[in-house]
Amino acid sequence: MPKRKKSKKLKEEKLEIPKEKVLEKQKADSCDDNLAEQIKIAVRGLYYISETDALIQPFVGKQAKAVSKQEILSQTKKAADSTIEEKDFAGFFARLTEIQDWFGDEEREIAQKFVQLKELLEKNLRDLKVFRIGKIQLDVYVIGLDAKDNLSGIETKAVET
Template sequence: MSDLSLNEIVDQLRELTRDLYWFSESDYAWEVRILPEATIAPETVRQQSQKPANAEIETVEFDPFFQRAVEEKDWYGDRERETVGRYRQLVQFLQENLHDLIVYRVGAIEVEIFVFGKTKTGEVVGLNTISVET
């Protein structure tokens, strides 16, 4: 785990996700999020979301979630290969700088996605975006 400060991690995440969109029926950018609590719990994530209190929440493991984003297909063109490369950099950065990485999906159809982990000093930081899935 690196010795980067919270501010350095946030700055790097902003740079790594600039103009990077999740694969879904609509393109939404990633936003850097910092949780005020030192725990990563479903209820905390639900409070951070724009969804109603009774919205469905699902926990997903980090590696399987990002698998399709980091896997290059034979038929990919230059733009798709560049996006895969950027996702590989992002995943590597998250793995090297955060521990206890977890992904939450909140809601249905227009799903809010949160990727959180803890810094070496215990702060909770991560990303969120929206995935449209009909």
């Protein structure tokens, strides 16, 4: 069967996206994917210590106008009347990054990983906040807005009786 020649008319009607726009979008998508991957690597092996040890995981949300209690409740599908408390970002990391005199090599390494995680979040997210949702068994979110205004950060659990 003979090959069909491409119609010039079809070729002319094709919409061309400027190369700069394509590269800009690829760079933005790459940054978002790259940030999620960087967070995934940074939290590997990290646990949040409360009355239980809970794994810390990346949190990737949807686009938001602001980092707010209502927004995090909505994006995590929690009831609007859930108990929610906002905490200071620096305060959250203070005890996790403080190196005590009695620390051995392993504890120092963990504290250093928390320092690196904190710096990664500060460098790549804005309006960083900590939300604790629930009573006794808490869902903890450390989130901010990324370059595309998506909620992003980390999540974990805590138990406090």
